[in-house]
Amino acid sequence: MKFSFFHLMPWTDITDSGKDWPVANKHFEPERGTEFYRNYIDAMAYAEECGFDLVGCNEHHFSPYGLMANPNLIAAALAQRTNRIQLAVFGNLVPLNNPIRVAEEYAMLDVMSGGRLVxxxxxxxxHEYVAYNIDPNESWARLHEATELILKAWTEPEPFGWEGEYYQFRSVSIWPRPRQQPHPPIMMSASNPESAEFAAKHRAMMGVVMLVNLDGAKQSIRIYKDAARANGWEPAPQDILIGQHTCVCETDEEARHYLSEGRKYFYGVLGGGVRTAANLVLKESRFYENAERRQGVDKRRQVFSETTIDEFIEQGAVLCGSPETVVKQIKRIHRELGNGMFNITMKVGNIPDSVVWRGMQLFKERVLPEVHDL
Known part of the structure; x- marks a missing residue:
């Protein structure tokens, strides 16, 4: 079993104004921001010492939800602070960026890190599409074309041109090329049938980025495996990643308290602006292809607001408790889903950094030894 330590880099000092979108950046304090970045990068580098296999970051815009407008900058910093751990950029928002730039920066990270990029x-x-003024209706088509272009840029040894629907390049020949050949392992979100099939087509690892419930994850995994077989390959357990909010404390009661409070801030404040923006997009676009999917988004938000932390634990949606309790939870989820990788987020909302660091120590000392060989 592999474990990824994932960090959103949230801003923890916002008030109810976080429910607006965009959130006015007058609330950002640069000196405090420097402290946040330093502490967050320290924790991510410490993940290597704690025995994690990967350290993960991602991309978000115009929101205190996450301070990583460019995750490649964070990964580059971590490449210089670590030696063994894989750098998992989960990920660049490909439809919003120049795909050749993505190919180049990923190749740089792979070479700089000695071949450790995922x-x-x-x-x-x-709402990311509103932030970058990209038509949300084009999101899937842009992702499909950009993915093909990036993969070709990594693997084509001679200069080539590209004339696509969304991207045109007269001549492409990136320097450097990736260190891992034919290219670094790739990860795609697979939280719904469309994305699961797309990931399988490209032999990508699939990620249920944030587990909602076990039944939904089982459906995505089944679709992913069926699509992989249709494309001539069989996924291994370590091709399947499950993401979860995680809190490990000395006692179950302490962990429940901190995760409950952190998720209130995460969904009630940080998530408020995201929901506001998402509703604007969903009313005006076909970002989700059918009405059932769009209604599913609203239903999921309602579930998150009404479900207690104990119910989330029972559903397998979070890892929360003492080390011994978390070991049991990991074994249960692995038994039901057959995944070979967990992507755990310990800095949930405004959970104190001291609780995160202590949780990492407990995970290292009393959780990993019991589950790493699953």
Whole structure:
């Protein structure tokens, strides 16, 4: 079993104004921001010492939800602070960026880190398209074309031209090329049938980025495996990543308290602006292809607001408790889903950094030894 330590880099000092979108950047304090970045990067580098296999980051815009407008900058910093751990960029929001730039920066990271990159190809969430003035209706088509272009840029040894629907390049020949050949392992979100099939087509690892419930994850995994077989290959357990909010404390009660409070801030404040923006996009676009999917988004938000932390634990949606309790939870999820990788987020909302660091120590000392060989 592999474990990824994932960090959103949230801003923890916002008030109810976080429910607006965009959030006015007058609330950002540069000196405090420097402290945040330093502490967050320290924690991510410490993940290597704690025995994690990967350290993960991602991309978000115009929101205190996450301070990583460019995750490649964070990964580059971590490449210089670590020696063994894989750098999992989950990921660049490919439809919003120049795909050749993505190919180049990912190749640089792979070479700089000695071949430790896991490259995420993500579509993103609705409001990112408003932030970068990209038509949300084009999100899937842009992702498909950009993915093909990036893979060709990594693997084509001679200069080539590209004339696509969304991207045109007269001549492409990136320097450097990736260190891992034919290219770094790629990760794609597979939280719904469309994305699961797309990931399988490209032999990408699939990620249920944030587990909602076990039944939904089982459906995505089944679709992913069926699509992989249709494309002539069989996924291994370590091709399947499950992402979860995680809190490990000395006692179950302490962990429940901190995760409950952190998720209130995460969904109630940080997530408020994201929901506001998403609703604007969903009313005006076909970001989600059918009405059932769009209604599913609203239903999921309602579930998150009404479900208690104990219910989330029972559903397998979070890892929360003492080390011994978390070991049991990991074994249960692995038994039901057959995944070979967990992507755990310990800095949930405004959970104190001291709780995160202590949780990492407990995970190292009393959780990993019991589950790493699953």
């Amino acid at each position: 490259a995420g190809f993500m579509r993103g969430i609705p």
